[in-house]
Amino acid sequence: MKKAKIVGTIIGVILFVAAIAGVTYAWFTWQSGNINISGSTGCFTIDYGIGQEIGAGSSESLKLGTSYTDGLYAEVTLGLNNRCTGISGKGSLYLNTNTAGTDTDILTGALKYTALRILDQESTIIAEGVLTSTDRITLATNIDLSSTATNYTYRVYVWIDGEIADNTYADATYSGYISAEAIQNAE
Numbered sequence: 001m002k003k004a005k006i007v008g009t010i011i012g013v014i015l016f017v018a019a020i021a022g023v024t025y026a027w028f029t030w031q032s033g034n035i036n037i038s039g040s041t042g043c044f045t046i047d048y049g050i051g052q053e054i055g056a057g058s059s060e061s062l063k064l065g066t067s068y069t070d071g072l073y074a075e076v077t078l079g080l081n082n083r084c085t086g087i088s089g090k091g092s093l094y095l096n097t098n099t100a101g102t103d104t105d106i107l108t109g110a111l112k113y114t115a116l117r118i119l120d121q122e123s124t125i126i127a128e129g130v131l132t133s134t135d136r137i138t139l140a141t142n143i144d145l146s147s148t149a150t151n152y153t154y155r156v157y158v159w160i161d162g163e164i165a166d167n168t169y170a171d172a173t174y175s176g177y178i179s180a181e182a183i184q185n186a187e
Helices: 002-032
Strands: 044-047 053-055 072-080 088-097 111-119 122-130 137-146 153-161 175-184
Touching: 044 088, 044 175, 053 072, 053 153, 072 088, 072 137, 072 175, 088 111, 088 153, 111 137, 122 137, 137 153, 153 175
Parallel strands: none
Antiparallel strands: 044 072, 053 175, 072 153, 088 137, 088 175, 111 122, 111 153
16 A cells, blocks of 8 residues: 555656646647747957047037038948858837937928948938937948848948038037847848
């Protein structure tokens, strides 16, 4: 009788452990469909060569001008690290205006931005417009980041159009920065 209780207890414990293991496995299997994996890789390079800040965060201030070259700028180089092979991705470039440090009175039409893509001495305007809010502005998307793509430098200017600016722009401040991101393509 004692032997039967011990055998029954051992079988009961084994069945209990098996049931717990089965339920745990089923739960993990079900949960694995809900996982969203994110992270970073050392293969994409985002290099803010001279810094990200434009305006109040930099040592210069905005002045009235006649073209974007009269403004302040920041730049970034996007590319793929040459040590990485068999990987590709897409990059995006943004202009962010800080609510602190920017006089909102100047967001009325004469404060402009111009974004360039630069390789060697060649530059191409890829985006331009007027800053009328402190919302983040998408300047470029789907920038090719692969071993066959060229690593371009992107320069973003913020400038005051002196031909349409009025007295509200005198001694006004702007504070912003550029940002970029790279996302690996699904293979």
